[in-house]
Amino acid sequence: MTPTAPAVVRPRDLADALERLRVAAGDVPLRPMAGCTDVLVDLHFGKPAAPAYLDLWALRGELGGLRWTGEGLEIGALCTYADALGNARFRAELPMLAQASALVGATQIQFRGTFAGNVENGSPAADAAPALMALDARVRLMSAAGVRDIALAEYYAGYRQTQRRPDEIIGALVVPAERLGCQGQWMRKVGTRAFQAITKVGLCGVFGWRDGRLGEVRVVAVSMAAVIKRCPAIEGYLSGKAVRDLDPAALRSAQAADLRPIDDVRSTAEYRAEVFARLVEQAARETAA
Ligand SMILES: Cc1cc2nc3c(=O)[nH]c(=O)nc-3n(C[C@H](O)[C@H](O)[C@H](O)COP(=O)(O)OP(=O)(O)OC[C@H]3O[C@@H](n4cnc5c(N)ncnc54)[C@H](O)[C@@H]3O)c2cc1C
Incomplete structure (x- = not known):
């Protein structure tokens, strides 16, 4: 030593x-x-x-x-x-x-x-x-x-x-x-390559559908703020919506209430905001299908 x-x-x-x-x-x-x-x-x-x-490694048994x-x-x-x-x-x-x-x-x-x-x-x-x-x-x-x-x-x-x-x-x-086993679990990591990448923008969420409408929704934003973060305004906007009701402008204004992305070495705020909005829409459409 x-x-x-x-x-x-x-x-x-x-x-x-x-x-x-x-x-x-x-x-x-x-x-x-x-x-x-x-x-x-x-x-x-x-x-x-x-x-x-x-x-702590030796405590793997406990x-x-x-x-x-x-x-x-x-x-x-x-x-x-x-x-x-x-x-x-x-x-x-x-x-x-x-x-x-x-x-x-x-x-x-x-x-x-x-x-x-x-x-x-x-x-x-x-x-x-x-x-x-x-x-x-x-x-x-x-x-x-x-x-x-x-x-x-x-x-x-x-x-x-x-x-x-x-x-x-x-x-x-x-x-x-x-x-455990809940429907509508969805994640996407956007990085510079498919593996061994640090997330530029990401989303993890649970999108619960019932009778063609979103019920309980949980959306977590990754690399969009100083911490990983639940998005209550986006969740509120999505809840009760059918896919055909999704309005990109309304979604973006809910997103602006939840998140103020920053420019840094990995990406710009503008890119992050645009990609994240598209991830939310993609998550909703894919989990509905
Ligand atoms: C090459 C490489 C690639 C990586 N790629 C990714 C990636 O793609 N995605 C990703 O998310 N991360 C990645 N990481 C980061 C890292 O592997 C993960 O964050 C990993 O889960 C950390 O776990 P660990 O047990 O090694 O933590 P450690 O390095 O041992 O600890 C990390 C922190 O947690 C604290 N800590 C650890 N255990 C406890 C505990 N039980 N209680 C309280 N505090 C604790 C430590 O004090 C420290 O602050 C990468 C790292 C490397 C080296």
Whole structure:
């Protein structure tokens, strides 16, 4: 270890991990690390290292895998994309999240990257977190003091800022039972190429149709704001509409109430706004069919 290398704490088990977080929180908080596919990229690009990391990888026995319970599907904090994609029930009940998982990086990344890491990293261009948000997932936070749940739609306080306290880890992400197998799951990632791309504009949504009209609609915008974001004005506009009622101008004015895209290295605000509006229309037409 070089003198500047950060310390890495390896807990014995979950109880030990939570106790170490609790003790460190009042002094120098430990930064959790899981698959490290974001943590190491940050270090590589010169972001300052945390003084000390808490390596969660050894907790895969306690916090890994998928668990179906009465409340829904619990995706353990150490569950990787490859773990989930290898499960036929996951693919059948959550096709949008499976599609998002298959689009994260390449195979190597899918064997290390976790859903919890994707959520906590807080990138507005993430793939799995918006799919989870469109499915009404909850973030299950664990600390030595207990467990609390926060709706993912309320989890981000700003760019890469979350509601997690320094003494907590994400223990699991919970998709409610009523969302498992729900119809109308739809996602599209627009990047510079089909794979290994960072999203320029994206949409994850659930479009529930009944008797030719949209009922419950959830639309999450990706790479359209500082955080991934539900779009209540668009959802309100779409609800109750048949495909023939969709009016591009009205849709764009609802979109303007929800989203103010920015220009950055990946795209312009104008391109983002135009493409996103077309994605909403495409999602509605395809899920209706
Ligand atoms: C080559 C490459 C390609 C990639 N492509 C994509 C892509 O296409 N789409 C995409 O969305 N992402 C992509 N990523 C980013 C990354 O792979 C994902 O965000 C991944 O899900 C992160 O998971 P992880 O377990 O590796 O997180 P880590 O790197 O270990 O951690 C990420 C963040 O989450 C925190 N954290 C991790 N686990 C917990 C926990 N249980 N509780 C609290 N905090 C926690 C860490 O402190 C850190 O802030 C790519 C990365 C690389 C290197």
